[in-house]
Amino acid sequence: MNKTPNLKMTKNEMPTQSARQRIHNFSEVELGYDEMSAIDEAKRCLDCVNFPCVSGCPVRVNIPKFIEKVRELDFEGAYEIISQTSNLPAICGRVCTQETQCEAKCVRGIKGEPVGIGRLERFVADYHNRNAELKEIKTMKKTGHKVAVIGSGPSGLTCAGDLAKMGHSVTIFEALHKAGGVLVYGIPEFRLPKKIVEREIENLTKMGVEIKTNVVVGKTVLIDELFDDGYEAVFIGSGAGLPKFMGINGEHLNGVYSANEYLTRCNLMKAYEENSTTPIMKGGIVAVVGGGNVAIDVARTALRLGAKKVHLIYRRSFDELPARKEEVNHAKEEGVEFNILTNPVEIIGYKNEDDKKDPKNGFVKSLKCIKMELREPDERGRRRPIEIENSEFEMQVDTVVMAIGTSPNPLIKMTTSEIETNKYGGIIVEELTGKTTKENVYAGGDAVTGAATVISAMGAGKLSAKAINDYLSKK
Secondary structure (H helix, E strand, O other): OOOOOOOOOOOOOOOEOOHHHHOOOOOOOEOOOOHHHHHHHHOOOOOOOOOHHHHOOOOOOOHHHHHHHHHOOOHHHHHHHHHOOOOOHHHHHHHOOHHHOOHHHOHHHOOOOOOOHHHHHHHHHHHHHHHOOOOOOOOOOOOOOEEEEEOOOHHHHHHHHHHHHOOOEEEEEOOOOOOOOHHHHOOOOOOOOHHHHHHHHHHHHHOOOEEEOOOOEOOOEOHHHHHHOOOOEEEEOOOOOEEOOOOOEOOOOEOEEEHHHHHHHHHOOOOOOOOOOOOOOOOOEEEEEOOOHHHHHHHHHHHHOOOOEEEEEEOOOHHHOOOOHHHHHHHHHHOOEEEEOEEEEEEEEEOOOOOOOOOOOOEEEEEEEEEEEEEEEOOOOOEEEEEOOOOOEEEEOOEEEEOOOEEOOOHHHHHOOOOOEOOOOOEOOOOOOOEOOOOOEEEOOHHHHOOOOHHHHHHHHHHHHHHHHHHHHOO
């Protein structure tokens, strides 16, 4: 094998569907590295002595070691190394924000592009999934302890997987009819194929994790009742599914969605399928309000559902846009129109008098917006957007989707004694353990932080799994 390092300043290019082709389907946009590209990219790693990339990974994957295995053509060995700390490698390789985490620490990024760590992780996981039999994962001897996990998103799946490996009996309680949480209902098929999520979940069931769907903890069953049923600890990974709106006139109109509803109807309820009976507005002109990854997902989904035009409306500039640069570039290629330094002030509606059903609330006709300018930074360091006087304008739209964030659902707080939350609704926990203010109850992910990244939620799940294991080991 040629051991000559690759000193190229840029990453190996990721093959993708053409923009013209992909806006007409929901197939995955990025096609993944082949073996030659993966090996060549792995050779860009400098084998740093201090492993700075690992410090940027919330689940502490041994990145240099797995990349070394890729260089040696030992792809299964690379997968085994990743799997020692990550239960969801094929997912993380696709949706993890590597550019602000592990790749942000990469020394190659000082004078060029960092090593494509995420792309290599995806390659390794996909290679394994194509070539390896799905087999039972080794776990420790059964301890006899029972743990309940609320929510089957990334934090819940990670916590459950780690606890199962430690020998504990774990049951996941999921409110929806399908496991996966935001991985299933929130992230579009063209970014994260659902068959990949299903395989990762099947890996968990092979470890002995039981998954109960259609169980709303706080309504179907209470946390106190879980303890009555013999569970000795509970992990809350219920996410942040409560959508936020702007509070402007017209948000009640038909054709106004939260991003959660819009994406759930499309991703989980398959509204994109030709014969789907799931109701959703298709075609016309769509306005998406927001600038994060969810807003980009909605905009790109709307195009694939047949929108004539999609406006993404963001009140700051491109420099402040929080979405991943890669996804923003894909959206631009696909034809999403970015209306930056713009903020909605009213949704204007009309009544369809010819429609016998004629909803009282009417339909969306247009969106009134105002132009913004940036002034001094706010308390978080971002430049503050200020309205420009007399700059209002109206754009004709048929659908408006609010993608301005979410907060934790208050149901668990409302139905559980001793659980304390902060002013944003996030569950208060100890930083190093994820322990809540209620005895033997832990929490992590978006239920604590509000909407954040998949990998940070996974890190929180691992943290609490260790703390729960420490507690159970002393019983």
